[in-house]
Amino acid sequence: MIKVTFIEHDGTKTTVEGRSGDSVMSLAAAQGIDGIVAECGGGMMCATCHCYVDDAWFARTGPRSDDEADMLDCAVAEVRQTSRLSCQITLSDELDGLVVYLPEAQV
Ligand code: FES
Structure with a gap:
């Protein structure tokens, strides 16, 4: 399993585990991470799954x-x-x- 840590705008940190081949967005959606909206479901047509990748991982x-x-x-x-x-x-x-950081707002 692959660990991903989401850090929300208020500093709330959540670490979850996904599988190779998952997208970071689909992992967030499956784990109920609030800071990712993903209106288009991954079709790259909404920009509501915006995140900031930690410098060390970019x-x-x-x-x-x-x-x-x-x-x-x-x-x-x-x-x-x-x-x-x-x-x-x-x-x-x-x-x-x-590690990814989530913006204050997606919509
Ligand atoms: S879910 Fe990524 S662009 Fe819509």
């Missing part, structure tokens, strides 16, 4: 695609250098221990 999540970057422009919260759409981050053993 390089390992891989680069954003151009389409992802375009959709991030629609995010409600500030887009930072470490912003990703969590539906576009696929868990793998390399990401065991991943």
Whole structure:
């Protein structure tokens, strides 16, 4: 299993376990993480699954695609250098221990 820690805007920290091949968004949805809304269900059409990848992990999540970057422009919260759409981050053993921060608002 692959551990992922979600840190909400208020500092609430939740660590859950997912499987290789899951997206960070689907893991959050399955585990009831409030800070991820994911209106489009992972279709990269909503930007309500926005997260900030911890600096130490950002390089390992891989680069954003151009389409992802375009959709991030629609995010409600500030887009930072470490912003990703969590539906576009696929868990793998390399990401065991991943830490992501959630923005104050998604909608
Ligand atoms: S869930 Fe809609 S863009 Fe990620």
